[in-house]
Amino acid sequence: MADASILWFRRDLRLGDNPALAGALAGATHLVPLYIHSPTEDHPWSPGAASRWWLHHSLAALDRRLTGLGSRLILAQGEDSLQVLQKVIAATGARRVHWNRLHEPTSVARDRHIEQALRSSGSECFGTNGNLLFEPGEILTAQKGPYRVFSAYWRRAIAQLPPTPIIPIPSQLPPLPPELTGLDLSTLRLQPRIRWDTGLADAWTPGEEGAWRAARDFLDRRLVQYVEGRDRPDHRGTSRLSPHLHFGEISPRQLLGALLERGIDLDREPAASFLRELGWREFAHHLLAFFPQTPETPLDRRFAAFPWCHDDGTRLHAWQQGRTGIPLVDAGLRELWTTGWMHNRVRMVAASFLTKNLRLPWQLGARWFWDTLVDADLANNTLGWQWVAGCGADAAPFFRIFNPIRQGERFDPSGDYVRRWCPELARLPDTYIHRPWMAPRELLSQADLELGRDYPRPIVDLTTSRAAALAAWSAIKDAGAG
Known part of the structure; x- marks a missing residue:
């Protein structure tokens, strides 16, 4: 098929301001809009459950946009994107492959390998900056x-x-090569088998x-x-x-x-x-x-020796489920579980509580965010967790330990955020909404709240755990930083 171009969509699921699309259209009589689902190539950071939910709906939306312009999205899957591209090239006679570059270490290595292989077999490859x-x-x-x-x-x-x-959206797209077919979106199995995604659907329009x-x-x-x-x-x-x-x-x-x-x-x-x-x-x-090692390894090498606490999983699970007894932290984790998103201020507070008050490794929190955030992004997730933990570039000083009571009183002064996500606390007065364990017994009774039954008591003392975190930092701070 003469003058056919492949547009390889990845994380550029739009038609406006898409330089790869503009390049693919130049001189092309046929266009193959292609998405390859190959999560194993992203290992060990294959997309989490919330990201897969978003991807499903974003691909469906992209296909509708393409169909409206006279084309459609061709879906494929496999463990090797190169093999899929070679098959599509053989089926269509496409001479050129266009994509917008990704920048995660595994993606860079994969794309370099694909470009070398395709060029050696006579195809032209064009990577552009679209992200x-x-x-x-x-x-x-x-x-x-x-x-x-x-x-x-x-x-x-x-x-x-x-x-x-800004590169405008084309008014029309060239046709697909004749008889080219792809997979049905359901084949990719991006949707959850057990329907937990109602909150995501209510909160977002991918x-x-x-x-x-x-x-x-x-x-x-x-x-x-x-x-x-x-x-x-x-x-x-x-x-x-x-x-x-x-x-x-x-x-x-x-x-x-x-x-x-x-x-x-x-x-x-x-x-x-x-x-x-x-x-x-x-x-x-x-x-x-x-610094491609940083999703797993602290940039500041001193933290390789940081004395993290041993946990049998109980405290981590309480944090993940929003059952720590610290209202602002619990509200954030519950918002995350329900909507796939957490307010950035609360992300910092929740991360500080995990890494400093519970003194659990930041990698555990990063992994949980990776699986539950709809905006899970390896670069942003890594930067955020290392920043709060104090071990990354431009990190917050380690002694900057967020106090969730003060943070709540300052940024959620009426307790509306906590009351939304921790409704068992809703009848507490503003004075105690961020510290229910300090409320007098008669106020708890009036709020129909029994700590330990309706809402947990704090799983750690904020003052004592802060002091322990600072002592742990003192044990490593004089070693050479990375």
Whole structure:
């Protein structure tokens, strides 16, 4: 088939501002929009259950968009993407394969291997940047090395923001090669066998159109309050765009362009704060590319000797299930289990409680987030957990141990967030909503609440565990850092 191009979709599940799509269309008389489901290639970080749920619905949405433009999505699966691509090339006679680059270490190695193999057999391969403002390696120190401090990285990056002409969605797509078929979406078995996903379906609309509805709602209604609102879990003050960005249903360039279209000054608040959050996403990918060991290994080598607590699984399970007896922590973990998402402020508090008050390894928390977050992203997840644990680049000082009582009283002052996710505490007055174990017995009785029966007592004392964490840090802090 002359002049057929393969567009290999990965985590760029959109038609707007898609440079791989634009490249594939150039001179092509036939287009093969292809998605290959090959989770084993991502081992040991194959997508978790919440990510698979999102992927199912995002692929369905992408197929509807393609069908509306005269094409459709071809689905395939296999343990080897190269073999699948070779079969599609043989079936269609396609001369070119286009994709937007991924930046996780396993993906980079896989794509390099595929490109070499396809080129050696006569195919042309084109990788483009469709997922980041800056690819790893574009923003470097004066010594041409990687940044390890976000503020310095972002100062250089923000001064080099790319131009913002956005690639438009095509008005029509070339036809598929004749008689080309693919798998039914159900064959990929991305949906849960036991229906636990009602809360996810109620909270999210995966796909490019859902991404843009969320973006417009945020930019037009909530951006103005972003500086204060982004730290309030009791308010809908954040953009909630992280899963849409992870799956490439909207690009950071599109968000940058949307700000400029609205005449918003990028150098002033609140746009500067929102852009800084996009910058943290960029920085996370920058770090993962230069320090590929960090999903499992602390960047600060001193933490290899950190005296973590032994746990038979009881405390970890209590944390995972939102049964620690610490309301803000429990509310966050329950929100995560129900919706596949947790407010960023609460993520930090929950992670601090796990790694410092319970003194359990940060890798355990990272794995739980990986399986339960709809926005599970290896770079962001790694950066976030190492930052809170104190062992990563630009990490919070170890002595910065979040006090969940004070955090709750400051950012959920009326207890609305806790009452939503821990309804057994709903009748407590605001004074004790974040510390029910301190409430007088008569107040607990009036709230129809018995600690230990209706809601657990704290599984650890906050003051004592904080002191123990600082003592553990003292035991390793004088060793050489990485």
